[in-house]
Amino acid sequence: LTFDAPADPLVRCGVDIEEPGRFRRFLEADGAAGDGASLIWHPGEIGAALKSADPCRWLCRCFCCKEAVFKALGQAYNYNELECLPHDNGPDWRLWGGLAAGELPVLLDWDHQIGLVDTPLESRATIIFFKRAFLVYSK
Amino acid sequence: MSLDQSTSDTIRSLVYDYFSKECDVEPTSLTDTTNIIEDLEGDSLMLLALLEIVRKKYSIGIELKTLGKHLMKKPANTIGEIVHLSQAVVEHGDNIINVDL
Numbered sequence: 001l002t003f004d005a006p007a008d009p010l011v012r013c014g015v016d017i018e019e020p021g022r023f024r025r026f027l028e029a030d031g032a033a034g035d036g037a038s039l040i041w042h043p044g045e046i047g048a049a050l051k052s053a054d055p056c057r058w059l060c061r062c063f064c065c066k067e068a069v070f071k072a073l074g075q076a077y078n079y080n081e082l083e084c085l086p087h088d089n090g091p092d093w094r095l096w097g098g099l100a101a102g103e104l105p106v107l108l109d110w111d112h113q114i115g116l117v118d119t120p121l122e123s124r125a126t127i128i129f130f131k132r133a134f135l136v137y138s139k
Numbered sequence: 140m141s142l143d144q145s146t147s148d149t150i151r152s153l154v155y156d157y158f159s160k161e162c163d164v165e166p167t168s169l170t171d172t173t174n175i176i177e178d179l180e181g182d183s184l185m186l187l188a189l190l191e192i193v194r195k196k197y198s199i200g201i202e203l204k205t206l207g208k209h210l211m212k213k214p215a216n217t218i219g220e221i222v223h224l225s226q227a228v229v230e231h232g233d234n235i236i237n238v239d240l
Contacts, residue, residue: 018184022184025188035191035195036187036188036191036195039187039190039191039194039203040187040203063184067183070207075207075208075211076183076203076204076206076207076210077203077204077207078202078203078204079187079203080203081204098204103204
């Protein structure tokens with residue numbers, strides 16, 4: 001789902017749904033990550049996935065969050081520069097490379113809320129970015 | 140690298156075979172105007188997996204952000220557009236963003 005946002009929006013939204021089974025292709029027969037995995041996931045995510053009980057599910061939820069973020073921003077980027085981090089209160093991320101350097105300023109300058117529903121059958125991620133001035137105004 | 144006719148045809152076949160297998164449809168039912176999302180229920184994961192196949196087969200180095208920027212300028216929604224995109228990726232690599240296709 002992609003939103004055609006106005007040129008200067010106050011809020012940006014992204015939604016994604018993924019099935020863990022589809023991510024099996026990125027794992028080798030012996031359970032290691034295949035070559036293509038490094039294009040999408042940060043090494044930290046791959047390492048965490050391979051240590052988890054269900055690597056496909058781990059890769060799936062990370063990808064789901066990335067997709068939601070890029071849909072909200074209206075542009076795909078280097079997926080492996082957005083490292084999704086699991087937290088008790090929901091996922092968050094760490095930026096690398098060009099993203100950390102501010103190539104997509106919204107990621108650094110805007111507030112965000114992200115929701116993730118994660119089951120063995122599917123992951124659903126919703127992200128909302130708020131322009132900080134909008135939040136102040138709303139209060 | 141400049142594409143010869145044989146390589147262009149190989150890439151075309153690769154794209155058709157890929158979507159036929161991924162979407163479980165007969166290759167003969169696909170045409171250049173088949174819409175990936177509306178007709179085949181495809182998504183970005185399919186495109187990423189296809190890109191990885193192309194990258195591996197032709198040893199191409201291209202960043203996803205480059206591809207993302209290119210797709211902003213020139214969206215690829217149909218099989219034919221994906222074929223052209225894949226051929227352009229092989230021919231131009233990361234320089235695809237500077238080429239007026």
